[in-house]
Amino acid sequence: MKIPTQKQLDKAYREAVAVHKKYLARHGVKLPGETTHKATWLAMLMHYHAKDRNHQVHKDEISGAVRRRHPQAGHDQQVRHLKRDGWNVIGSRGSHRLDPYRPSPQFVNEQARKRGRLGADSFEKLKKAFGYSCATCGAAEGKPDVRYGGDDIVLQQGHQNPAKPGDDLNNIIPQCQFCNRSYKSDFTFDNKGRVRAVAAVGPVRRAGKEVQRAIFEWLKGEFS
Ligand SMILES: [Zn+2]
Missing domain, CATH: 1.10.30 (DNA Binding (I), subunit A)
Structure with missing residues (x-):
C-alpha cells in the first residue's frame, strides 16, 4: 500500500475545509484542526473519496499516514470516531469511506435528542x-x-x-x-x-x- 504524499493530503484537507463550510458547518459538524491526527484521517478519507467514492480505506493505511506526520502516534487510529464529530464515515471491520456532503445520521439524531x-x-x-x-x-x-x-x-x-x-x-x-x-x-x-x-x-x-x-x-x- 502506498500512502498519498503529504502534499496530496494537504490538498485533500483543504477540500474537506471547503466541503465542511458549504455542507456541514450548519449542522454543527466539527472540523478538526489542521495539525491534529484527525485532520490526517479526514484528509485520507477525502483523498480517496475524490478518486473513487466507493473505495474503502483500511485504518492501517490511515494510521500509516498519521505516523508519518506524528511518529509518536499509535498504530491503531480509531477513524470511526470522526462520526462523533458529525462526519459521515461509512464502513466496517476497519475499512472506511467518507460521504462528505451530509452529516452522519447518528450525529443528526444525537443533536436532535440533545435538543x-x-x-x-x-x-x-x-x-x-x-x-x-x-x-x-x-x-x-x-x-x-x-x-x-x-x-x-x-x-x-x-x-x-x-x-x-x-x-x-x-x-x-x-x-x-x-x-x-x-x-x-x-x-x-x-x-x-x-x-x-x-x-x-x-x-x-x-x-x-x-x-x-x-x-x-x-x-x-x-x-x-
Ligand atoms: Zn393545527
Whole structure:
C-alpha cells in the first residue's frame, strides 16, 4: 500500500475545509484542526473519496499516514470516531469511506435528542403517516391558512404529553404552528391529536367559576 504524499493530503484537507463550510458547518459538524491526527484521517478519507467514492480505506493505511506526520502516534487510529464529530464515515471491520456532503445520521439524531426533538428523518416519516397534515386541526403542510391571514402551514413537533421526552417517537404528533402555539403545554393529546386531559393549571384557571367549583368538589373527594 502506498500512502498519498503529504502534499496530496494537504490538498485533500483543504477540500474537506471547503466541503465542511458549504455542507456541514450548519449542522454543527466539527472540523478538526489542521495539525491534529484527525485532520490526517479526514484528509485520507477525502483523498480517496475524490478518486473513487466507493473505495474503502483500511485504518492501517490511515494510521500509516498519521505516523508519518506524528511518529509518536499509535498504530491503531480509531477513524470511526470522526462520526462523533458529525462526519459521515461509512464502513466496517476497519475499512472506511467518507460521504462528505451530509452529516452522519447518528450525529443528526444525537443533536436532535440533545435538543429534545426527533431527528429530521423520523419526523418526516411521522408527518407522512399523518398525511402531511396537523394531527389536531388537519391543516395541510405548506398550504396557506385562511384562519390566520393566509400564513403557510408549518408542521412542528407537538408533544402528546408535555411532561414526557420530546425525542420519543411515541410522544410526538405533527401539529401546525397555530395548534402547537395555542395549546402550549396545557394539554395532553391522544395519538390522533385530540385533546385528552389538562396538563397544567392554566386551563382550569381560565375556566368559569361553575367549572372550577365542580373540579374543586371532585378534587376534595379525591384527595381527602
Ligand atoms: Zn393545527
